[in-house]
Amino acid sequence: MSTKNLYSKEAREKIKELAESIDFTMMATDLKSQPFHVIPMSTKEVDHDGNIWFLSNKTSTHNQNIEKENRTHLIYADKGNFEFLSIYGRAHISTDRNRIKELYGSGDDAWFEGEDDPMITAIKVVPDDAHYWDTKNGKVLSLLKMAQGAITGNEPDLGEQGDLKI
Structure with a gap:
């Protein structure tokens, strides 16, 4: 796997591509405690600045944790396509009704009353x-390339990995 660090616009585009296509992430809050609090969250949007948006209940444990200490860790994994994304950042809670309406979708009715x-x-x-x-190739082709590499002794080109610097 080759290393390709991405910066600025390319980094924001990669975050958007992976976070929105994978959708579900494990959001960790209360990172100072062990074990920290982890919950699955659905990505609503990645904006032009590379910020990731979610909807949440204001009385949830993760909201309470964010109010105390806003450090969070997001871990995205699409094992079917061998795509993964790890983001460490700062979470901010908004009650802006217009922004909430922009993010809201019909699937959110399962969690909220409109x-x-x-x-x-x-x-x-x-x-x-x-x-x-x-991996850019998906799971099946990546596994075939790994097998070919094991047989030939050559390192297979499995795709890219790298840091994303916004």
């Missing part, structure tokens, strides 16, 4: 540090 539910907040995660692994 887009005007007073319990909804938006969480914006601002990345400070990010790293990606992207």
Whole structure:
């Protein structure tokens, strides 16, 4: 796997590509405690600045943790395509009704009583540090390349990995 660090616009585009295509992430909060609090979250949007947006209940444990200490870690994994993304950053809670309505989708009705539910907040995660692994070939072709490498002794080109510096 080759290393390709990405910067600025390319880094933001890679975060958007992977976070939105993988969608679900494990969001870790209360990082000072062990074990820290981890919950699956669905990515609503990655904006033009590379910030990742989620919807959440204002009384949730992760919201309470963010209010105390806003460091968070997002871990995205698409094992089917061998794509992975790790983001460490700062989370901010917003009650901006217009922003919440922009992010809200019909699938959110399972969690909230419509887009005007007073319990909804938006969480914006601002990345400070990010790293990606992207095979570009998917799982099956990557496994075949690994097998070929094992047989031939040559290191297979499995894709790219690198730091993302916004």
